[in-house]
Amino acid sequence: MRLRPTLLLGAALLTLVTTVAACGGSDSGGSSSAAFDPKNCQGGTLTVLNESGLAKFDPATLYTSGGGALPSLVYRTLTTRKRVAGEAGTTPVPDLATDLGTPSDDAKTWKYTLKDGLKFDDGTPIGSKDVKYGIQRSFSPDLPGGAPYLHDWLIGGADYKGPYNGGDLESIETPDNRTIIFKLRQPHGDFPYLATATQFAPVPKAKDTGTKYQNAPVSSGPYKVEKYEQGKKLILTRNTHWSRAVDDQRLACPDRIEVTSGLEPTVINQRLVSGSGADAKAITTDANVGPEQLARLGSDPSLSKRVSRGVFGETKYLAFDTTKKPFDDVRVRQAVAYAINRQSVINAVGGSSLASPATTFLPEGKAFGQQRYDYFPAGETGDPAKARELLKQAGYAGGLAVELAFPNYDGDGYGPKVAAAVQDALKQAGITVKPKSLSEEDYRTVTGKPATQPPLSLQSWGADWPAGGPFLIPIFDGRQILKEGGNYNLAQLNDPAVNKEIDEINKITDAAQAAPRWGALDAEIGKQALLVPLYHPKTVALFGKGVKNAYVDEWRGWYDVASVSVK
Incomplete structure (x- = not known):
């Protein structure tokens, strides 16, 4: 089960404030006449103001895409959600893998091939054994909280306790450095959806620090962790070994993303409305607008332009x-x-x-x-x-x-x-x-x-x-x-x-x-x-007056941070 961030991950009909751009986003900036250009959106600092989240940031302990869209900025997975607005955003697409997987044996076996040129933030190549190790560590009792599906679906998963005692989960095979095969107990046609979960993020065994890994994880996504204070603060900066040439789903426009958690929803909305200083380039991934802001939307056109609407399943x-x-x-x-x-x-x-x-x-x-x-x-x-x-x-x-x-x-x-x-x-x-x-x-x-x-x-x-x-x-x-x-x-x-x-x-x-x-x-x-x-x-979520391309995606029902840019 996934709960809403402030309510406790979906799809349904989405109403966007503005027209969806060809890249899959929308020019929701409101206060700017310039259209959003995905080829020229780099730079600046995006601020994220949240009520909850950041209690965990280890890919093993996150529940699916828990923590909103933030983990997927650091952790790439075999598949990911399609980063577009509207109904098309309810489908999975390849991420680290070349396709959505090849099923056989009535969907009890799934085979994936990794793309060429994948690298961690230290420049080392990402291989199939890194993906397998990342999955295996999610079975460790020391790293609880992740989605339970792999425990139930994989052969031997119910009794497997992770790799820290030297054990190996034989139902995940890596015949070569680009191939990974999953053997399931029963058919599961939804496996490409599950493969979007953070448990499928690669982790280099040599750099695994167990329960401390979340403090300095090795990135496979467009950003790396500069600072992480559990439950309070997350600062992300660019991973120089990432490029859109190997990741066509994340625009990764800002140079820096600063996340603050533990704020009251009323405070978040007040800061987004006023938009002073860094808050002009801010969004939230878990605070719906409050009664005060709702009452203003019909009479304040400038504020209405800074709202995106949608639903979570x-x-x-x-x-x-x-x-x-x-x-x-x-x-x-x-x-x-x-x-x-x-x-x-x-x-x-x-x-x-x-x-x-x-x-x-x-x-x-x-x-x-x-x-x-x-x-x-x-x-x-x-x-x-x-x-x-x-x-x-x-x-x-x-x-x-x-x-x-x-x-x-x-x-x-x-x-x-x-x-x-x-x-x-x-x-x-x-x-x-x-x-x-x-x-x-x-x-x-x-x-x-x-x-x-x-x-x-x-x-x-x-x-x-x-x-x-x-x-x-x-x-x-x-x-x-x-x-x-x-x-x-x-x-x-x-x-x-x-x-x-x-x-x-x-x-x-x-x-x-x-x-x-x-x-x-x-x-x-x-x-x-x-x-x-x-x-x-x-x-119904607000965004700062200096934010562009802020649309609510139909998979999670919140802003897709990987697509947002700042002016």
């Missing part, structure tokens, strides 16, 4: 534990679905500029294959009468009381404010909600363990890559249920037909063919009312 929802009463009865689950007032939920998170109502689990967009459905139509404000009718059929004519768990922090978009909106809506239907607020630190631990999981909880799911698989598999595949903790299949669904369809879709290596199958599966599962979709978040 994410759904906020109510989760049922269908093994616990009263939610073992589908009529009770349906009653909750009818009772929900989505308009009040959207108002709680800032209004329609920042959220759109959801009746499907999959977000909008061709990449996900969403098929529109609304099996329990309640309109914008809910249907408490229909909910009461269903409760009566289920034997709860006098209503019932339920506990609702939620994190005690509103920044992720499913905290106390949303819980209050849900509580009020259910009250209208005769359902009394007992709020159960948990700390951010405890929330995933409690809700992710079946033995401690509350019957009803607020949850969020975001796309690790823009496709239906990483949305549906963790939530609905019965073989993904983890009794000891870390479980995301909160409904505890274990339907052989669903599991079989997941396996069949996983064999498909053409994303365009797989997408409608994922959409159809979502539509079929939705009939069981295993969860109640609430809303899909939107991004």
Whole structure:
């Protein structure tokens, strides 16, 4: 699972402020009449103002493209997201590799060939063994936190503990210095998407310093780390051994990028609005505009020109534990679905500029294959009468009381404010909600363990890559249920037909063919009312008046820092 940076990686329809340039960006600078020229965009210092991030910067411990777009400025991977605005930006493209990989054996084997001329920031060549070593170290217990897919997908991955004790993962083969082959336990047509994860970044074994590596990593991207203060500061300068001749996806316009983390969103937005000093050439990769700025957008044309809008493939929802009463009865689950007032939920998170109502689990967009459905139509404000009718059929004519768990922090978009909106809506239907607020630190631990999981909880799911698989598999595949903790299949669904369809879709290596199958599966599962979709978040982000080509990409739902330039 990937969470939004400020909310906790996606694709859906994107609205850009300005016209997309041929290079794949947009002249979003607003205050300049000069068009953005990707051939002449070098120079200057870009400032990045963030709320979160920078807690980790080791490619092994980052979760997919965690930390926004920043890691991909230092770490190249076998594949990467296509660096363009719009729907085309939801597809993977080759990065270190010459292509998206050659599948065989029903997508259980994937072969990649590295490009010529690849170099680390010290000038040494990058080879297939460097990529393998980078992947292997991500299995080390000393470097936790990365995406779990390789542990599950690679043969022997579940028991492998990394290379520090001399072990070798035999399911990754390097027959020569440019070839790397992956042997998987089961078919996975999405492997080219997974190969964008930072775990696929090459690491030279001779320069691996273990847990200290993030302080001075060896770069394969356009920038190298000059300074890293965990959780606070990151300064990037040019890697002189990188060039666009070997990397056609990263424009890498600024000479220097200075990132500050740990700022309050209100402070970030105030600094971006005022744009004094270095803040004139600043962006954020995790702070949506606040109420004050939203109110000004309609009346302040100059500010409106410095906003980009988009979405991240994410759904906020109510989760049922269908093994616990009263939610073992589908009529009770349906009653909750009818009772929900989505308009009040959207108002709680800032209004329609920042959220759109959801009746499907999959977000909008061709990449996900969403098929529109609304099996329990309640309109914008809910249907408490229909909910009461269903409760009566289920034997709860006098209503019932339920506990609702939620994190005690509103920044992720499913905290106390949303819980209050849900509580009020259910009250209208005769359902009394007992709020159960948990700390951010405890929330995933409690809700992710079946033995401690509350019957009803607020949850969020975001796309690790823009496709239906990483949305549906963790939530609905019965073989993904983890009794000891870390479980995301909160409904505890274990339907052989669903599991079989997941396996069949996983064999498909053409994303365009797989997408409608994922959409159809979502539509079929939705009939069981295993969860109640609430809303899909939107991004509305400011950028400084001296920033150009700041567009929100459709993979992660934030600015693509690799494409931004400063005046």
